[in-house]
Structures are given as structure tokens and as C-alpha cells.
Amino acid sequence: MSAGGGTKAIVAALLANVGIAITKFIAWALSGSSSMLAEAIHSVADSGNQVLLLLGGRRAQRKATPLHPFGFGRERYIYAFIVSIVLFSVGGLFALYEGYHKYHEATTNADRGAITSWQWLPVTVLLVAIVLESFSFRTAIVESNAVRGSASWKDFIRRAKAPELPVILLEDLGALVGLVLALFGVSMTLITGNGVWDAAGTTMIGLLLVVIAVVLAVETKSLLLGESATxxxxxxxxxxxxxxxxxxxxxxxxxxxxxxxxxxxxxxxxxxxxxxxxxxxxxxxxxxxxxxxxxxxxxxxxxxxxxxxxxx
Known part of the structure; x- marks a missing residue:
């Protein structure tokens, strides 16, 4: 994978997400917060996506064969498209389901789905995760600035021929926004004692991931179909x-x-x-x-x- 493919940004995001996923699962297991579970699954999906991007970059370097005389360069597009599917299904749809489940629990149970144990842990984990994701996002921005030239961020994401950097940028941005939404939901649940806020944060995370997945799918589909030169x-x-x-x-x-x-x-x-x-x-x-x-x-x-x- 070339430097323009953003290997450094992918590795930085992968390391950050693996560590964050582990801490989020621990926080969910101890506190029972649905926002923490949604964010944990989100981090697992992101980690898997970064592995897919690295795998696609490696497989794309194979030499042309008689069966594939134009080489395997488009494998990078295929794996990026798979990333959008994983983000939509594993990340977005799961979060929406978990949000619905948490809402039903908050409106039917006597404790209203409140977080009653280890109340400080989810907030601490989310604050630490925001810091780590910020470093990962900064790395993606630096790597992107090296290749995007004078293009706006919107044009860069829409017109970049190497799919890895736009994918990492959108994933990291979605992760940061998702963490803020989760922090909002958890904090309001702790303040009010009502798990509906936790469910709302989880649902907003799901909607965010679905939107990002659709954007990635549309842009990657265009590359798969065959885009012209700039x-x-x-x-x-x-x-x-x-x-x-x-x-x-x-x-x-x-x-x-x-x-x-x-x-x-x-x-x-x-x-x-x-x-x-x-x-x-x-x-x-x-x-x-x-x-x-x-x-x-x-x-x-x-x-x-x-x-x-x-x-x-």
C-alpha cells in the first residue's frame, strides 16, 4: 500500500480501537449501560474494518495473472465496500436494536433502566476514549493533508481514488461524535436516573453509523464501477x-x-x-x-x- 493509502492512519486507528473496545466492554459489563455496549460494538466493528483495509491493501499488490490481466488494484475498493457493510450491520443496526431494547427496559422496569453500579466508570472510559480517538483522528487528518492538496474535505472524500483515508476519516469522525453522544446519554441517565436517556444516546449512535455507512457505500460503489482520472x-x-x-x-x-x-x-x-x-x-x-x-x-x-x- 502506498503512502497515499494511509497505512499509518489505519494502524493508529486500529491500535486505538482495540484498546478502547476492551475498556468499553468492561465498563458495560460493570455498569449495564447500553450506550457503552453500542460503543463497544462500534469499536469492534471499526477494528475489524481497519484489518480489512490492511488486508485489501496487501492483496491489491499482487501481480497480474492471465485470469486477471489488469491486476488486483481494485481489491482495495472491494474491501472498502465491505467496510461500509460491516459498519452498517454490525455497528449501526446493532446500536439501533440495543437502543430499542434499552428504551423498552426503561419504560417497563421499576428502576427505569438507571445505572446503579459503577456509575463513574462509563463516564471515565468515555472521556479517555475521546482523548485516544482524537489522537487517531489527528493522525488521519495529517495523512490526508499530505495528499488532498487544495481540495475541500468534502471533495477529498468524494473524489479520492485511494479509499483508505476517506474511510478512516469518516470512521474516526463517527467515533468521536458517537462518544460524545454516548457521554450525553450516560450523563443524563446518571443525573435523572432514567435509562431513556441512555437509550436515546444509543439510538443516535446507531443513526450516525448508518448514515456514515451509506456515504461510504455510495462513494466506494463509484470506485468499484470504474472512475475516470482526475x-x-x-x-x-x-x-x-x-x-x-x-x-x-x-x-x-x-x-x-x-x-x-x-x-x-x-x-x-x-x-x-x-x-x-x-x-x-x-x-x-x-x-x-x-x-x-x-x-x-x-x-x-x-x-x-x-x-x-x-x-x-
Whole structure:
């Protein structure tokens, strides 16, 4: 996985989530807070997701085979899409179910679902988790800033070709917001003695995770279907093609990402009608070299020579 894939951010998030998940489970077991259980499952889902991202990055580095002649770069997109499914089902739907269960308990039991034992523990765990998640989120921001350039955060998440950093950014942001919601629910339950607040915090966590999962699924689906090169790369490739004596003009061009660092370029170029086959072949080789110099991730290039006829 390249540096642009954000391996450092993934590892930082994984280490943080494993430790946080363990402490949340302990806090839930001792206090019975549903918000703590929802957050514990959330951290487990996030930890599994980071393992999936690391696995996808490793598998994507395999060399092309006769069965898969364009390589395995898109495995990173597949695993990122699986992450969105895990976040939606294991994280979001479980939290919604647990919120409903806690609400039913708070409205039917005599103790109203209050937290009666180890009351200080959930708050302490949540405050410590917020600090740890903040460090993880900061690492993701630093890693993203190194590759996003002048793009806004919204555009970066929507247009990034490497899926790992947007996934980690949204996961860490969701984790921080979820922790604040859990802290709100637990605190209000301790103040009022009514578990409905705990149920409300759990439900809000579930809704948050579902929204983030849907955003990830939509963006990753677009990458799986095959996105074109960025506008900057398209312009650079077009200039490289036409910036030489071998090509009269670019007739049309198609690009597609086979992976975050592998771009397929297919173009029809106009050559002079009196050129020999040997001249055309040398011209195509020279044009391909210019394209690779302009856009190094253009690994697969197919140029079709043609005679351009002006219409009208």
C-alpha cells in the first residue's frame, strides 16, 4: 500500500480501537449501560474494518495473472465496500436494536433502566476514549493533508481514488461524535436516573453509523464501477499526447482507475496520412513516454492511430 493509502492512519486507528473496545466492554459489563455496549460494538466493528483495509491493501499488490490481466488494484475498493457493510450491520443496526431494547427496559422496569453500579466508570472510559480517538483522528487528518492538496474535505472524500483515508476519516469522525453522544446519554441517565436517556444516546449512535455507512457505500460503489482520472490528470495526458510532432491531434480519450495508483488510458490519435507503419509505431512509443512522464500512474496505455477527417 502506498503512502497515499494511509497505512499509518489505519494502524493508529486500529491500535486505538482495540484498546478502547476492551475498556468499553468492561465498563458495560460493570455498569449495564447500553450506550457503552453500542460503543463497544462500534469499536469492534471499526477494528475489524481497519484489518480489512490492511488486508485489501496487501492483496491489491499482487501481480497480474492471465485470469486477471489488469491486476488486483481494485481489491482495495472491494474491501472498502465491505467496510461500509460491516459498519452498517454490525455497528449501526446493532446500536439501533440495543437502543430499542434499552428504551423498552426503561419504560417497563421499576428502576427505569438507571445505572446503579459503577456509575463513574462509563463516564471515565468515555472521556479517555475521546482523548485516544482524537489522537487517531489527528493522525488521519495529517495523512490526508499530505495528499488532498487544495481540495475541500468534502471533495477529498468524494473524489479520492485511494479509499483508505476517506474511510478512516469518516470512521474516526463517527467515533468521536458517537462518544460524545454516548457521554450525553450516560450523563443524563446518571443525573435523572432514567435509562431513556441512555437509550436515546444509543439510538443516535446507531443513526450516525448508518448514515456514515451509506456515504461510504455510495462513494466506494463509484470506485468499484470504474472512475475516470482526475480533471488534472486528464488535462495533463491530453497535453502530453498533443505536445509532440507525432500526433496531429487527440480525437478522443477514455481513462479509468484500475486501482488508486494504476490508470488505464485509451485514446484515438490522428496521425499524418503519409506516414509509414514504422513512423506510426515510433510515434506511439514516443507519445506513451510523454504520457508516463506527465502522469506516472498511467501504467496501461492503448493508443489507436487514425486519420482525422474534418467534418463539414
Amino acid at each position: 480533471d488534472e490528470h486528464v488535462k495533463a495526458i491530453a497535453v502530453a499526447i498533443e505536445n509532440g510532432p507525432e500526433v496531429e491531434r487527440l480525437i478522443h480519450m477514455r481513462t479509468m482507475h484500475l486501482g488508486p495508483e494504476e490508470l488505464l488510458v485509451a485514446a484515438k490519435i490522428a496521425v499524418r496520412h503519409d506516414e509509414t507503419a514504422d513512423d506510426v509505431a515510433r510515434g506511439i512509443d514516443a507519445t506513451e513516454r510523454r504520457i508516463r512522464e506527465a502522469v506516472p500512474i498511467a501504467k496501461l496505455i492503448y493508443l489507436e492511430p487514425d486519420i482525422y477527417h474534418q467534418k463539414g
